[in-house]
Amino acid sequence: MKVGFIGLGNVGGKLAGSLLRNGYDLTVLDLNLEVAQPFIDKGAFWVDTPKAMAEAVDLIFTCLPSPAACSQVMEADDGVIAGLTTGKIWLEMSTTDESEVRRLAELVEATGASAMETPVSGGCHRAATGNISIFAGGDREAFVKVLPLLTTLGRRVLHTGPIGSASVLKVLTNYLATTNLCALAEALTVAKKAGMDLNTTYEAIRISSGNSFVHETESQVILNGSRDISFTMDLVVKDVGLFDALGKRLDVPLEISSLVLDIFKDGQKRYGARELSPNIIKRLEEACDIRVLAPGFPAEMVDDEPEESGAEIIAKGLCA
Structure with a gap:
């Protein structure tokens, strides 16, 4: 073939x-x-x-x-x-x-x-x-x-x-991942402000009911400081925008997606359309005058399977 x-x-x-x-x-x-x-x-x-x-x-x-x-x-x-x-x-x-x-x-x-x-x-x-x-x-x-x-x-x-069913599921799962990223940015920032050790915080989330695929990947590059997950803010705005538009077209009274979309539109305005998506945490870092970093985490994710x-x-x- x-x-x-x-x-x-x-x-x-x-x-x-x-x-x-x-x-x-x-x-x-x-x-x-x-x-x-x-x-x-x-x-x-x-x-x-x-x-x-x-x-x-x-x-x-x-x-x-x-x-x-x-x-x-x-x-x-x-x-x-x-x-x-x-x-x-x-x-x-x-x-x-x-x-x-x-x-x-x-x-x-x-x-x-x-x-x-x-x-x-x-x-x-x-x-x-x-x-x-x-x-x-x-x-x-x-x-x-x-x-x-x-x-x-x-x-x-x-x-x-x-045809069409996979696209619905794809924008749905990307929306969920982005919502989780926003929540993790807030959680890690609160942990930093509370004086928590961020290596311990990472493990606590990983072994708890708060764990997720996004935490096990994007939290690592956030804490490393590279924020490099090979995905950019303009793509997030596109994907969450597709989900938000689909929900509204179906007359679903969405509440969270429009907030997530506004967060990333603001991030795109502040840092540029091609800024790496995990750097959405910079909005919180700048507001709190802190850096959410910890030693020992990779600069990029590598599949070891x-x-x-x-x-x-x-x-x-x-x-x-």
């Missing part, structure tokens, strides 16, 4: 690296040829346009920073859709709006190709090792076809239902 990958950013580059490392015939494309060059040096092919990629491969992944960027890559005159034919498969890995991915899927399917959405969750460090989780929305028949490929990219693969073949996760109460 010939595989194409468009978008070699923080997550996309690591996912494409897993494909190349596992021997797939890979073609890559990015706005920046320099970003793609290491993949080419290791045996990947390069094309000049998304259309040319669609013509050259059997299956195309897109992993892009926004719905607008994906729309451009898909619908331009030299875009992916222009090069699709019957039997090819498009998989959208970006975090996007569920109505937009449905719209693009209809255009893809009109060419005779199949469409799926496969956003990932679990952090860049797990994307790098093939141990990330994948939400897969789309027709079950198409899902079964791509499952061997998805279990190379991720350890846990969940078929979420029809060995790379393993993935498997489909079956939701409780459902049969495969």
Whole structure:
């Protein structure tokens, strides 16, 4: 199978690296040829346009920073859709709006190709090792076809239902992670002001009912001071904004999401759109004239679990 990958950013580059490392015939494309060059040096092919990629491969992944960027890559005159034919498969890995991915899927399917959405969750460090989780929305028949490929990219693969379902779950889980990050920033700042040892505080949270995936990852880079989780404030505003808009569209009386969104909009205004998201704690550090730091924590997260073949996760109460 010939595989194409468009978008070699923080997550996309690591996912494409897993494909190349596992021997797939890979073609890559990015706005920046320099970003793609290491993949080419290791045996990947390069094309000049998304259309040319669609013509050259059997299956195309897109992993892009926004719905607008994906729309451009898909619908331009030299875009992916222009090069699709019957039997090819498009998989959208970006975090996007569920109505937009449905719209693009209809255009893809009109060419005779199949469409799926496969956003990932679990952090860049797990994307790098093939141990990330994948939400897969789309027709079950198409899902079964791509499952061997998805279990190379991720350890846990969940078929979420029809197109759009994975995007809903992706923005929901990103919203939960961001809300947890804001709460952890407050908790760690209060601990610092209370004179607590922050190494002990970290462990107390880790072994308690207050623990979370976000604490075990982002709290570590907060305490190190690097704040580097390979995710930026503009992406948080996009993702939480998608969740907030979805809830309001469904007439859910949301209360927390708009507050979280305002916090990150303020952080983006203060520190810049491309500021690392865990640095949202700077708002509190500056207000309290303190630094929330502790020795012995890593500057970035590294997945220390060995790379393993993935498997489909079956939701409780459902049969495969």
